[in-house]
Amino acid sequence: MKNPKIKSEEIARIAGVSRSTVSRVINNYSNVPAETRDKVMKVIQDYNYFPVMSAQVLAGKRMRTIGLFLIEPGNVSSDSLTNMLLVSVIENASEHGYYILANIIRDTKNKDTIRSVKEIFMQKRIDGGIFIGAAINEPLIEELIAEGFVVGVVDQNQEYPQSNRIVANFNNDSGMKQALAYLVDLGHTKIGVINGDMNRLSGQTKYEGFKKAMHLHNLPVKPDWVLPGDFHDRSGYDAIQTLLHIPTDLPTAIIAANDSVAFGAIRALKEHGLQVPEDISVIGFDDHVLSDMHHPALTTIRVDFNDMLKHLTTDVIAKIELGTTNIKEITMDCSLVVRDSCKRI
Amino acid sequence: MKNPKIKSEEIARIAGVSRSTVSRVINNYSNVPAETRDKVMKVIQDYNYFPVMSAQVLAGKRMRTIGLFLIEPGNVSSDSLTNMLLVSVIENASEHGYYILANIIRDTKNKDTIRSVKEIFMQKRIDGGIFIGAAINEPLIEELIAEGFVVGVVDQNQEYPQSNRIVANFNNDSGMKQALAYLVDLGHTKIGVINGDMNRLSGQTKYEGFKKAMHLHNLPVKPDWVLPGDFHDRSGYDAIQTLLHIPTDLPTAIIAANDSVAFGAIRALKEHGLQVPEDISVIGFDDHVLSDMHHPALTTIRVDFNDMLKHLTTDVIAKIELGTTNIKEITMDCSLVVRDSCKRI
DNA sequence: CTGAAAGCGCTTACAG
DNA sequence: CTGAAAGCGCTTACAG
Incomplete structure (x- = not known):
């Protein structure tokens, strides 16, 4: 350790000013003449001086x-x-x-x-x-x-x-609205949803958005097609397992609370011999890094x-x-x- | 902001001791009787006191x-x-x-x-x-x-x-030795390598390890089969493009500097109609999170x-x-x- | 076992 | 424009 850390006092001494002035140039006070500033800055640079942060903070500066x-x-x-x-x-x-x-x-x-x-x-x-x-x-x-x-x-x-x-x-409301408008435009009316974690605000607002959007299109929200989830892949998989085991007809499209959930859902669908999008359409949310490379490439709501x-x-x-x-x-x-x-x- | 932050001096006053003693209990000095310690700790807890870090550091403690x-x-x-x-x-x-x-x-x-x-x-x-x-x-x-x-x-x-x-x-040396021993055991003798970034130590040691291991098995390192790379997917892809366009026979197995490179290499091989491992074997390095799910699941050298x-x-x-x-x-x-x-x- | 005091390295009113 | 001084909130020899 060759460096016993020079401190502001020495900088001041070498530059021929007071510690106050050194501090002023460091903190960019306006009332320091250019000449003085330059003189002090030179010493600061020559000696590779940096103020000790804890001293600065104790004296009233922020930690940043x-x-x-x-x-x-x-x-x-x-x-x-x-x-x-x-x-x-x-x-x-x-x-x-x-x-x-x-x-x-x-x-x-x-x-x-x-x-x-x-x-x-x-x-x-x-x-x-x-x-x-x-x-x-x-x-x-x-x-x-x-x-x-x-x-x-x-x-x-x-x-x-x-x-x-x-x-x-x-704006999950808007996101859901866009997703739904797209599906409706494709001719879908039987639309299901796999929710996210309802302890998270986004889990709630996405579902609220879904319901509002369905209402907007005069589409009924069928309870059998509202599946619980938690934003993770696995929950999408499980949701589909559930859906396929209850005696109900299937929706033609499913909106997943996020892309991971969509991946899980698609995996489960495939295992049951259902192809996406041939047999059922799936749309995600978030635009995960992998959604682009996924098979099929996932249609989704992008979020930045x-x-x-x-x-x-x-x-x-x-x-x-x-x-x-x-x-x-x-x-x-x-x-x-x-x-x-x-x-x- | 309801909290004007109580300081050690007040804790001391309330507990009826000096700041020194407060500091001693905070810093767990052994020479504070249990009774005093408890008394002070109680006040500290009651008032939800935490020493200000910058003061501690300025007084000689570490930032931690x-x-x-x-x-x-x-x-x-x-x-x-x-x-x-x-x-x-x-x-x-x-x-x-x-x-x-x-x-x-x-x-x-x-x-x-x-x-x-x-x-x-x-x-x-x-x-x-x-x-x-x-x-x-x-x-x-x-x-x-x-x-x-x-x-x-x-x-x-x-x-x-x-x-x-x-x-x-x-221990890249050992890793390469294991990879090679495995390939040799499978009957391979024509073995190529796609290097990593040679500006990185691991890029170098992996290649050194490869050469040493080849030598150990009395296998020649064929220059045409030593491809440059940089640890990224793309470089594996490019390496294979290069390999397939030079007039040489192909190795039966390739060791990639890491799994990303292996992914890229396999992608390029597939595009040229070569199946892994049917037509050519590929082994990676690092055991990437995706290697398990990759098609084919990637044989690799695991690193923790x-x-x-x-x-x-x-x-x-x-x-x-x-x-x-x-x-x-x-x-x-x-x-x-x-x-x-x-x-x- | 414990307190008074010095010191850590800065910043910033204050006074000139 | 600038310096002397107080103060930031702690810790730790030092002395008892």
Whole structure:
């Protein structure tokens, strides 16, 4: 370790100014003449000086880091979405000069977990947090918000609007409407749905959107064709198993709460000798990375997580910096992507 | 914001002790009688007190955070490996009470990038760093090490052994030996290879391992059958295109530098009407998440990134805490996973 | 066992 | 425009 870390005092001495002035040039105060600034900057660069962050923070600066909390009960590893989210958040934060402290939460109800998440905020390790994967009501998040910390949450709404809570969602209503309009246009009237996790806002809004859209087209929502699911492949598979074992006629088209569910559903259909889209049409939601390569290529509702996270990150940082008290709610559009999994009838 | 953050001084006052004592119980000093400790702890809990981290750090404690630097020139998003690595590092660090500051490096040669990475270390935002995706020689990393920072690096060696550098690798030599022994056992003697990125240590060691293993079996390494690649799917595809367009007979088996390359290679082979393993055997390396589901299921050399990162993280933290001066080099075993992409001839 | 005091390395009113 | 000084909230020798 060749570096005993030069500190601002020495920079000041060498540049022939006071620590105050060194601090002023570092913090870009306007009242420092160019000449002085240049002189000090030269010394700073020559000595490769960087202010110690903890000293800056203790003296009143921000950490410039935001905590990213990925709520993932199961194995995160398999989900390549998480990865994209992370990259998106990191790079956007970075553009604002912010850093990301990445965390995984396995269980939001776990005592130790709750304590350690709160600790991160209370210790002032971070200036704010972003939660991904939250259920509709997460006491942990509510507590944090009540404490006044700024938090961004994907997939929640402003039930009790608070200015330090920023929510981000997709317009699932519109997405479902598009999906349905497309199917109806193809001649479908017998349409089923495999739901997502109803503990998540998007699970609910997608189903609500489905019902509304069906109503719009004067189509009945047949209870036998409303299958439970949880956003995972397996639940799509199971839903089809269920559907095929009840004495009912089959829908001609199925809307899945997301593409993973659609994959599972198609797998189950194939196993029962039903071809997609020849025998039954399937439409997904989210536009998963693999949907394009899937056989058949999956028709779906595209959603731009990247862009959403970008907005959320930016807004969280803005809230931290500006402390504005307006209520922030981000809603992103989604759009139909037609591929090969639906057929005209 | 209902919380003006209670500080240690008030805790002390309320508990009827000095700040010194409060600090002692927080830091678990042994010379505090149980009675005093309990009394103080009660107040700490009652008031939900957490020491401000920047103050602790400024007073000499560690940040307890390590920087994770993912070097990813292209789009990270598609690679589900990154995700696994991240989770593995976060959870292991967490077990040691450490946090992960996650960073993406697009270009290790970029001036601004270099500066900002160095800044993170110099500012003392982190106690150490872990680099994933590094080339054999990364001046940035060398500088950091020269400065005395503790750095863990995947896929590099201890060329100039330094105690604050910790490297982690797989035993590619052994892996290649296993792959080759298997192919030879199946009767293959005409064996080709598609290399990985030769700027990466693993690219080199895999090829070296291949050559050594061929030599061991008295098999000639035919130059026409040594194809360049870069660890990505596309390069495997391109390699096969090249191979099929040169006037040479074909090998009966091909070893790919990793599974992505193998996927690309198999895709190209199929397009040329060659079936795997019927017409040509292909073996991969790394055991990608998708290899199991691939058609044909890919025979490969399994490698446990998770476990490697766990060791690396643990060792980096140990080095930070203990400051030991021994040279650390982690080498992980790999093992053959037989599936359906190789055939006996 | 425990308190008073110094110190960690900055920033920012304050005064000039 | 600029410096001296106070203060940020802790920890840890030091002394008793």
